[in-house]
Amino acid sequence: MIRPSEHRPTQAIINLEAMRHNIDWMRQKMNDQQKLFATVKANAYGHGAVPIAKAAISAGCEGLAVATVDEAIELRQSGLSQIPILVLGLTDPQGIAEILHYNITITVSGLDFFEAAYQQLADTKQTRLLDLYKLNFHLALDTGMGRIGLREVAEVEAFAAGIQAYPWAHWQGVFTHFATAGGGPADYIEAQWQRWLDLMEAVPATVDYRHYANSAMGLWHPKLPASDIVRMGISMYGLDPKDQLPSPAWGPDYAVNEADDLQPILELITEIVHVKKVPAGACISYGATYQAREDEWIATLPIGYGDGWLRHYKNLPILVDGHECPVVGVINMDQLMIRLPKHYPVGTIATLIGPDGSFNNHASYLAQQVDTIAYEIVTNLSPRIARVYLNED
Numbered sequence: 278m279i280r281p282s283e284h285r286p287t288q289a290i291i292n293l294e295a296m297r298h299n300i301d302w303m304r305q306k307m308n309d310q311q312k313l314f315a316t317v318k319a320n321a322y323g324h325g326a327v328p329i330a331k332a333a334i335s336a337g338c339e340g341l342a343v344a345t346v347d348e349a350i351e352l353r354q355s356g357l358s359q360i361p362i363l364v365l366g367l368t369d370p371q372g373i374a375e376i377l378h379y380n381i382t383i384t385v386s387g388l389d390f391f392e393a394a395y396q397q398l399a400d401t402k403q404t405r406l407l408d409l410y411k412l413n414f415h416l417a418l419d420t421g422m423g424r425i426g427l428r429e430v431a432e433v434e435a436f437a438a439g440i441q442a443y444p445w446a447h448w449q450g451v452f453t454h455f456a457t458a459g460g461g462p463a464d465y466i467e468a469q470w471q472r473w474l475d476l477m478e479a480v481p482a483t484v485d486y487r488h489y490a491n492s493a494m495g496l497w498h499p500k501l502p503a504s505d506i507v508r509m510g511i512s513m514y515g516l517d518p519k520d521q522l523p524s525p526a527w528g529p530d531y532a533v534n535e536a537d538d539l540q541p542i543l544e545l546i547t548e549i550v551h552v553k554k555v556p557a558g559a560c561i562s563y564g565a566t567y568q569a570r571e572d573e574w575i576a577t578l579p580i581g582y583g584d585g586w587l588r589h590y591k592n593l594p595i596l597v598d599g600h601e602c603p604v605v606g607v608i609n610m611d612q613l614m615i616r617l618p619k620h621y622p623v624g625t626i627a628t629l630i631g632p633d634g635s636f637n638n639h640a641s642y643l644a645q646q647v648d649t650i651a652y653e654i655v656t657n658l659s660p661r662i663a664r665v666y667l668n669e670d
């Protein structure tokens with residue numbers, strides 16, 4: 278067993294071979310003209326931004342997508358100097374010098390950005406940067422997500438006219454985001470698609486990339502004319518956007534998607550660091566809310582809400598040697614306690630996410646128990662959890 282820390286056994290084991298498989302799976306649904314961007318925002322959904330970005334690029338992804346300029350800079354500083362990096366969220370024009378310097382492609386929602394960015398450069402006597410660098414940007418279009426972007430044809434027309442005043446800005450792409458590709462009324466997709474087509478009429482032919490596909494659109498709606506870029510997020514990590522499970526093994530209550538062969542790339546494990554037999558009546562954890570009913574074997578695991586294993590996850594079973602073990606008492610910041618079916622020694626592995634024996638704590642299964650989505654469970658895994666990467670090439 279690889280132990281990234283000599284001091285604490287809690288670790289996320291991330292299988293890059295499985296990630297390459299998921300990327301190949303998406304690639305099969307795409308044509309040769311489409312580009313695949315790996316979405317690595319929020320620390321690559323908790324998987325570790327830099328190692329995931331590097332592995333995605335060596336698996337053939339043509340670009341990276343992040344949420345913020347700070348995330349983009351972190352990637353540039355890690356040595357990824359050439360690959361296109363698209364920031365999907367909106368950005369403060371104050372940071373224009375760094376955006377240019379690091380060659381980061383930004384998203385704008387209107388013309389205001391350019392005026393304010395120019396002013397910032399003028400105020401700081403840096404307008405000569407505009408002779409050295411070009412600002413690549415994509416325009417967001419709001420076709421029904423209601424988040425960012427222009428909504429009306431007239432607004433896009435006005436943008437197309439107004440952007441002429443900023444020859445240092447290169448209008449490279451337009452994109453939108455579908456609200457219901459991963460669940461919700463199906464006809465909403467049709468309505469958004471129609472909106473997209475309408476808005477496209479106002480986009481000049483010189484704009485190269487027109488893209489709308491996240492995982493769900495890439496996997497399930499390939500009938501629509503191809504998205505020039507597929508912004509692959511959750512499916513790259515092997516999770517289904519709708520939390521469908523990969524087989525019926527979890528029981529009749531769970532939606533299943535056997536058609537898409539997505540392999541979860543992350544397992545979260547730790548080890549028992551303390552074990553004891555307590556007598557009936559002994560209380561466990563803060564608030565003394567749990568009381569042993571009989572003599573019980575109680576083990577302590579070094580993981581808690583400070584690692585992103587939230588108090589709300591109290592009812593999720595933890596797997597030890599093929600047994601489901603309940604958490605007893607409340608989850609602490611750094612530790613939690615479980616009840617074992619029998620004695621297991623210190624050093625025994627406990628699985629929080631991943632398979633063990635006949636059980637499988639699939640992130641999508643766990644998410645449904647605690648009323649959330651797998652995106653949120655993995656993204657919450659804090660930097661304190663050591664990450665171990667298997668099958669780096």
Ligand SMILES: *Cc1c(COP(=O)(O)O)cnc(C)c1O
Nearest residue numbers: 316365454491492508509510511
């Ligand atoms: C996060 C995000 C994605 C990736 O979505 P997944 O569902 O994880 O594939 C794509 N596009 C935009 C605009 C996003 O914000």
